[in-house]
Amino acid sequence: MPGETTTRTQVVVIGAGPAGLLLAHLLAADGVESVVVESRSEEYVAARIRAGILEQSTVDLLRGSGLGDRLEREGDQHHGIYLQWPQERHHVDFVSLTGRSVWVYGQTEVQKDLVAAAQARGQVVHYEVSDTALHDLESDRPSVTFTDASGAARRVEADVVVGCDGSFGPSRGAVPESLRQTWEKVYPYSWLGVLADVAPSTDELIYAWHPDGFAMHSMRSATVSRLYLQVPNDTPVDDWSDDRIWDALSTRLGHGQDGWTLTPGPITEKSVLPMRSFVQTPMRHGRLFLAGDAAHIVPPTGAKGLNLAVADVGLLSPALVALLRRGDEGPTAAYSDTALRRVWRCTHFSWWMTTMLHTSEDPFDAELQLSQLRWVTSSEAGTTGLAENYAGLPIGF
Ligand code: RFL
Ligand code: PHB
Numbered sequence: 001m002p003g004e005t006t007t008r009t010q011v012v013v014i015g016a017g018p019a020g021l022l023l024a025h026l027l028a029a030d031g032v033e034s035v036v037v038e039s040r041s042e043e044y045v046a047a048r049i050r051a052g053i054l055e056q057s058t059v060d061l062l063r064g065s066g067l068g069d070r071l072e073r074e075g076d077q078h079h080g081i082y083l084q085w086p087q088e089r090h091h092v093d094f095v096s097l098t099g100r101s102v103w104v105y106g107q108t109e110v111q112k113d114l115v116a117a118a119q120a121r122g123q124v125v126h127y128e129v130s131d132t133a134l135h136d137l138e139s140d141r142p143s144v145t146f147t148d149a150s151g152a153a154r155r156v157e158a159d160v161v162v163g164c165d166g167s168f169g170p171s172r173g174a175v176p177e178s179l180r181q182t183w184e185k186v187y188p189y190s191w192l193g194v195l196a197d198v199a200p201s202t203d204e205l206i207y208a209w210h211p212d213g214f215a216m217h218s219m220r221s222a223t224v225s226r227l228y229l230q231v232p233n234d235t236p237v238d239d240w241s242d243d244r245i246w247d248a249l250s251t252r253l254g255h256g257q258d259g260w261t262l263t264p265g266p267i268t269e270k271s272v273l274p275m276r277s278f279v280q281t282p283m284r285h286g287r288l289f290l291a292g293d294a295a296h297i298v299p300p301t302g303a304k305g306l307n308l309a310v311a312d313v314g315l316l317s318p319a320l321v322a323l324l325r326r327g328d329e330g331p332t333a334a335y336s337d338t339a340l341r342r343v344w345r346c347t348h349f350s351w352w353m354t355t356m357l358h359t360s361e362d363p364f365d366a367e368l369q370l371s372q373l374r375w376v377t378s379s380e381a382g383t384t385g386l387a388e389n390y391a392g393l394p395i396g397f
Pocket of ligand 2: 051226300
């Protein structure tokens with residue numbers, strides 16, 4: 001393009017969400033240079049309220065790469081979750097069953113830590129870009145073009161391009177249609193998520209099956225609660241007044257059951273999240289690699305989306321280092337197959353948690369769900385299976 005400025009780096013990362021910024025961080029620690037391009041502003045990306053649970057291997061990776069200080073101080077280690085249905089609440093203790101645990105530490109906090117680390121090392125990140133396009137992915141000199149925040153046309157040439165641009169970015173579509181395969185399942189319900197300025201009414205997360213629909217009590221800190229309700233797809237958020245939300249949460253979470261009470265408080269954020277499962281294979285095409293939501297989406301019931309993005313990058317980073325520093329193509333050749341083993345495991349677990357806990361209109365389904373919940377909470381094999389998947393498998397599984 002006339003007037004285009006061309007620069008060169010080793011890896012262009014598209015997307016400055018958790019997958020993109022963590023990849024740039026891990027590559028830098030091993031002496032590999034990258035440039036990150038992001039369509040939104042730094043503030044917008046950092047403020048998005050999304051995931052809240054980090055599994056053991058995510059925490060291990062963040063600690064091992066020097067990103068664990070604030071997580072250590074402010075993160076809240078949880079030993080398990082509660083699974084419940086009317087009149088019954090059961091604790092599933094991950095630590096006693098598997099020796100692994102999870103942490104409550106919001107994606108917003110992970111993102112802030114990644115941005116601080118990127119600034120400290122002088123990482124090049126182009127925020128607020130538009131027209132991102134990928135080129136020459138089958139050559140050993142691929143490039144990414146975009147218009148930067150000032151309106152200037154830019155091209156970054158690289159050895160490798162990594163698509164960390166989530167479910168709406170251009171990377172997954174850059175794999176030729178004849179070479180890619182996709183799987184998708186859209187669920188007939190959504191989540192209404194709220195953030196409330198009130199101390200959590202529970203010590204660990206509650207996942208509740210109820211004839212009115214699923215509900216969940218999560219948290220962000222000692223003073224902030226995060227709660228979710230199963231709602232119909234396309235429900236207007238304006239139909240859900242604060243009073244209606246707290247009433248539904250009280251009913252579904254069992255306010256008054258065995259002396260347990262749900263304390264309501266001011267709601268500061270409300271949004272509706274549709275739910276789907278999606279996988280695109282392979283996660284590599286020529287010199288393009290996909291990581292995180294760019295390659296796969298899970299419904300949030302298993303708390304896997306962010307953790308899966310971290311696991312992809314934990315695998316991809318050493319593979320790219322082997323390629324770019326030692327000329328060893330083995331690990332990058334294995335990346336897609338290795339990553340997809342965990343992707344499909346988490347896709348199944350997220351689907352299983354979702355379909356076990358969300359109600360449909362079908363009374364037969366409801367009986368099967370309750371039977372499954374009774375078995376999962378009363379059999380050691382059942383509880384251990386849930387615990388192993390929720391607390392997370394080792395990276396490279
Ligand atoms: P992200 O975080 O979506 O980051 C992708 C980044 O790419 C940028 N981008 C582009 N950049 C340049 N050029 C373009 N053309 C671009 N197009 C897009 C985007 O602006 C963005 O900054 O993907 P990443 O890094 O793979 O991380 C994945 C996680 O964010 C995601 O799996 C989870 O947040 C999923 N998820 C949840 N997971 C959970 O485990 N628990 C949750 O409660 C939970 N809630 C959620 C969620 C995802 C949501 N989305 C995607 C709608 C709630 C929501 C609303
Ligand atoms: C959250 O705290 O936002 C959260 C926790 C667990 C989930 C989903 C979301 O399964």
